[in-house]
Amino acid sequence: MTTHRLLLLPGDGIGVETIAEVERVIAYFNETAKSARFETETDLVGGAAYDRHGVAITDEAMAKALKAAAVIFGAVGGPKWDGVPYAVRPEAGLLRLRKDLGLFGNLRPAICYPALADASSLKRELVEGLDIMIVRELTGGVYFGEPKEIVTLEDGQKRAIDTQVYTTHEIERIARVAFDLARKRSNKVHSAEKRNVMHTGVLWNEVVTATHKAYAPDVELNHILADNCAMQLVRKPKQFDVIVTDNLFGDVLSDEAAMTTGSLGMLPSASLGAPDPHTGNRKALYEPVHGSAPDIAGKDLANPIATIASFGMALRYSFDMGKEADLLDQAIAAALGAGLRTADIMQPGMRQVGCSEMGSAIVKELGALAG
Numbered sequence: 023m024t025t026h027r028l029l030l031l032p033g034d035g036i037g038v039e040t041i042a043e044v045e046r047v048i049a050y051f052n053e054t055a056k057s058a059r060f061e062t063e064t065d066l067v068g069g070a071a072y073d074r075h076g077v078a079i080t081d082e083a084m085a086k087a088l089k090a091a092a093v094i095f096g097a098v099g100g101p102k103w104d105g106v107p108y109a110v111r112p113e114a115g116l117l118r119l120r121k122d123l124g125l126f127g128n129l130r131p132a133i134c135y136p137a138l139a140d141a142s143s144l145k146r147e148l149v150e151g152l153d154i155m156i157v158r159e160l161t162g163g164v165y166f167g168e169p170k171e172i173v174t175l176e177d178g179q180k181r182a183i184d185t186q187v188y189t190t191h192e193i194e195r196i197a198r199v200a201f202d203l204a205r206k207r208s209n210k211v212h213s214a215e216k217r218n219v220m221h222t223g224v225l226w227n228e229v230v231t232a233t234h235k236a237y238a239p240d241v242e243l244n245h246i247l248a249d250n251c252a253m254q255l256v257r258k259p260k261q262f263d264v265i266v267t268d269n270l271f272g273d274v275l276s277d278e279a280a281m282t283t284g285s286l287g288m289l290p291s292a293s294l295g296a297p298d299p300h301t302g303n304r305k306a307l308y309e310p311v312h313g314s315a316p317d318i319a320g321k322d323l324a325n326p327i328a329t330i331a332s333f334g335m336a337l338r339y340s341f342d343m344g345k346e347a348d349l350l351d352q353a354i355a356a357a358l359g360a361g362l363r364t365a366d367i368m369q370p371g372m373r374q375v376g377c378s379e380m381g382s383a384i385v386k387e388l389g390a391l392a393g
């Protein structure tokens with residue numbers, strides 16, 4: 023039997039509660055394992071790491087992340103750490119993980135569960151059956167470009183600088199991820215940039231076009247300005263299948279796409295590195311799209327589905343356990359189908375449950391589905 027080593031990084035706020043439910047799902051898979059089981063260790067990240075160690079992630083935790091087959095991440099941040107120095111703010115832990123693990127490809131599905139179509143702020147007919155995959159470049163662009171600083175000018179004014187940088191290689195490899203995914207879906211990619219204003223947008227457009235020609239002429243490619251993409255996402259979201267875009271536009275567009283589905287609390291994500299030349303394995307981190315929700319943390323109110331579904335993406339993308347991943351998706355749909363709802367997706371006539379009861383229900387449905 024294969025053993026996969028997972029590093030769990032619950033982080034702050036509701037990350038702690040939602041990762042606890044993932045641990046129960048992992049325990050279920052371990053008990054019923056036929057070919058692969060999971061060994062987990064846990065460490066601190068974000069504000070929790072800052073409180074204990076004065077940094078957003080320690081070198082020891084980074085070393086564990088580098089050795090793990092996958093990292094399962096909760097959430098970081100909260101008002102408690104608003105005043106901490108910029109370099110050690112909670113988000114710095116997540117950014118270091120992305121950068122040091124080389125996780126350049128961020129997959130953010132926005133799927134509308136049929137049971138939740140009415141929870142969307144858009145009309146049901148616009149979102150029912152919606153299934154978009156946002157492919158966000160995650161280790162470049164304005165998040166990491168240098169210089170990145172605030173300088174004081176001679177007259178006492180300050181000047182802040184962030185730098186948007188992209189190279190051919192960075193654009194080409196994320197474009198390939200998008201084309202590969204599109205081939206397994208509806209074979210259509212939209213590439214979003216601002217070529218009308220930014221040189222990085224011009225290069226992005228050129229490289230995606232060239233990659234398409236050389237690598238994926240069979241896939242339908244559309245170029246769209248990022249602002250228009252934002253508008254089209256709320257006008258007619260079902261026109262999209264795969265959207266590939268840079269780090270900052272991807273941050274914004276993925277939140278927007280997520281909200282159209284009815285709940286941010288439902289959506290997982292995967293961040294993948296390049297395949298190892300020897301083993302073919304990719305470094306990977308899986309995390310919910312939502313944040314740490316400090317206002318509801320510790321109250322058993324959080325929705326664990328996004329984090330559990332993130333573990334499902336790990337089964338699919340890191341461990342080639344597509345059957346188990348399908349089973350987990352079905353168990354989530356079954357718990358929703360049985361009328362269970364956490365507060366964020368509560369609707370009339372449904373039964374409101376807490377984070378742990380939702381987790382138990384999903385584990386129970388797993389058992390029922392497996393027979």
Ligand code: IPM
Nearest residue numbers: 098099113114116117273311
């Ligand atoms: C996300 C988050 C992060 C980002 C923050 C927490 C640094 O918003 O994963 O989308 O901006 O990338």
Ligand code: MG
Nearest residue numbers: 273274276277
């Ligand atoms: Mg974001």
